[in-house]
Amino acid sequence: MSQGEYPVYEVFGQKDRLAFHTHVGSIRAANPEMALQMAREAFFRRETVVDIWVVPQDAIYSAAQEPAYLPQIGEDKKYRLPSGYDNAPHWKRFKARAMSIEEVAEEMTGKRG
Amino acid sequence: MDHETREALIRLITPIADDEWIVGHRGSEWLGLAPELEEDLAFSSIHQDEMGHALYLYELLHDLGEPDPDALVYARPVASWRNACFVEAANGDWAATVVRRYFYEMFDRLRLEALAHVDFTPLAHGLKKIQREEAFHLKHFALWMEMLAQGGDEARRRVIDAVAAVWPTLSDLFDWGLRDDVQAQLGLPPALALKDAWVREVRAQFQDWQLPWPGEIPTTMEHNGRAGRHTPALDDILTTMRAVRVIAPESAW
Numbered sequence: 558m559s560q561g562e563y564p565v566y567e568v569f570g571q572k573d574r575l576a577f578h579t580h581v582g583s584i585r586a587a588n589p590e591m592a593l594q595m596a597r598e599a600f601f602r603r604e605t606v607v608d609i610w611v612v613p614q615d616a617i618y619s620a621a622q623e624p625a626y627l628p629q630i631g632e633d634k635k636y637r638l639p640s641g642y643d644n645a646p647h648w649k650r651f652k653a654r655a656m657s658i659e660e661v662a663e664e665m666t667g668k669r670g
Numbered sequence: 671m672d673h674e675t676r677e678a679l680i681r682l683i684t685p686i687a688d689d690e691w692i693v694g695h696r697g698s699e700w701l702g703l704a705p706e707l708e709e710d711l712a713f714s715s716i717h718q719d720e721m722g723h724a725l726y727l728y729e730l731l732h733d734l735g736e737p738d739p740d741a742l743v744y745a746r747p748v749a750s751w752r753n754a755c756f757v758e759a760a761n762g763d764w765a766a767t768v769v770r771r772y773f774y775e776m777f778d779r780l781r782l783e784a785l786a787h788v789d790f791t792p793l794a795h796g797l798k799k800i801q802r803e804e805a806f807h808l809k810h811f812a813l814w815m816e817m818l819a820q821g822g823d824e825a826r827r828r829v830i831d832a833v834a835a836v837w838p839t840l841s842d843l844f845d846w847g848l849r850d851d852v853q854a855q856l857g858l859p860p861a862l863a864l865k866d867a868w869v870r871e872v873r874a875q876f877q878d879w880q881l882p883w884p885g886e887i888p889t890t891m892e893h894n895g896r897a898g899r900h901t902p903a904l905d906d907i908l909t910t911m912r913a914v915r916v917i918a919p920e921s922a923w
Contacts, residue, residue, distance in 0.1 A: 563706075584708050587817055594810050598712035 566592040567617065568600055569610040575652055578610050586611075678852045679790055680734050685847045685896055686781070687727035688753035691743065693774060694721035695907055696761055705764050716810065719803045726796045733792070744915045748905055749898040754843040756836070758895065758904040765818055765828035770836055772811035773872070777843050779808055780867050787857035812875065819879035830882065837884045839891070844868070847896030 563585040569578035581600045586592035592611040601609065620626040644665070651661050697717025704710040728739035736742065757774060761767045782801050785793065818825040844865040846853050853860065865887065876883055893899050914921065 585706070586708060591813055591817070594806075594813065595708040595712055597806075598715045599708060602715055 563587050565614040566596070566611040567614055568592075568596040569612070570601060570604075570606040571608040571610075572604075572606055574607055578608065583614065584611075589613075676734055678848070678856060679793075680731060680736060681848055681852070682788070682846070682856060682858075683727050683731055683734075683793070684736075685752035685754070686785075687724050687731060687742075688751050688895075689757050689774075689778075690720045690727065691724035692751075692753045692757045692904070692907060693717070693771075694724060695911060696757065697771075699761055700767065712810065716807050719807070723796075723800050723803070726800070730792055730796065744912055748900055748908060751895070751900065751904060751908075752847055752898065753895050753904070754845070755891070755893045755895040755899075755901050755903075756839050756843045758901060758907060759836070759839065760903055760906075762832065762835075763828060765825065766832035766835065768811060768814045768818060769829060769832040772808075772815045773836065773840065774843070775804065775808040775811050776871055777864075777868055778804055780864055780871070784859050784864060787859075789857065815875070816879055819881050833881070833884055838888045840887050841865075841889050841891050842894045842896055845894065845896040 565583050565585055566589070567583050568581050570581050571578045584592060584595045584599055586595050589611060593609060596609050596611050647661055647665055650656065650664075651658075656664075694717045697713060697720060700710075700713055702710065704713045725739055728736075728742050731742065732738050737745070756770075759770070761770075782797060782804060785797055788794070815829065818829045820826070844861045846858060846861055846864075848856070848858070850860070869887070873883055893901050895904075
């Protein structure tokens with residue numbers, strides 16, 4: 558390993574199997590395995606997670622460096638907003654009681670049919 | 671539970687609790703001084719775990735008729751402590767700390783496996799949680815060993831020097847501190863088997879890390895913590911640990 562500062566790793570934790578990995582902060586570490594160990598101790602001493610990700614910061618391409626890449630959603634793009642669908646309650650129930658995808662579909666088509 | 675079994679369990683658990691407590695205390699001495707911020711957090715957290723394990727075991731001892739944990743820690747004479755001299759020695763530099771902690775964690779893993787044979791439910795219950803945490807501790811210090819062993823000339827030299835320095839002080843770690851018949855009765859493997867298993871595991875990892883093997887572990891030791899024959903280092907620890915207690919015995923924490 559070369560001398561100098563350790564690389565920065567961004568840390569993500571997943572609270573349960575259905576949750577997204579959520580960014581919680583960053584740490585420095587000598588290598589990915591140590592980064593995982595440090596992430597566990599720095600961010601997850603008091604809470605349970607089912608998974609931890611560490612991502613080398615320089616592996617992340619950020620849009621903020623090139624403002625042209627940043628989306629500008631204005632009133633004129635209303636046609637892109639998915640209004641008219643009301644699936645949210647179904648998904649909430651799906652998450653809450655582990656229905657199968659078929660049951661969700663049945664429920665949705667049943668209500669509409 | 672008959673008197674004899676109770677005595678055997680007290681004699682079995684005391685050295686383990688004392689090891690964990692002293693390791694925890696020595697670990698706390700690095701607070702704010704570890705080589706990096708992240709390690710400072712991890713190192714403190716690991717040693718909090720160790721103190722937690724010790725507390726669990728001291729409470730078990732209390733249930734078996736021993737004084738309460740505070741009395742065991744703050745009022746017990748030095749000669750009644752049963753931790754290995756190996757864990758009471760001063761920390762030294764970071765490489766020496768890593769070497770000591772790696773050696774201890776490997777030993778602790780094998781000891782925990784051996785303890786699974788002991789038929790005492792409250793112990794078995796606590797061991798489950800302890801084992802999960804210790805598995806992480808071992809991985810952490812093994813990774814540090816690997817990084818230092820392969821991290822350039824100075825780191826490597828410091829690890830090799832530290833190994834050579836602690837090698838002659840290892841042997842009381844493997845002593846159960848029990849009479850042979852009691853040890854067999856509890857279902858525990860002999861100290862020699864524990865030591866052999868440790869040598870096998872550590873030697874294999876030393877090979878991976880290309881560290882020179884220091885040879886046989888010397889067995890003759892002037893001191894033996896399991897018999898209460900400690901080095902002056904334990905006095906130092908207890909004096910520091912009890913400083914506030916001595917000034918103000920009734921102070922609330």
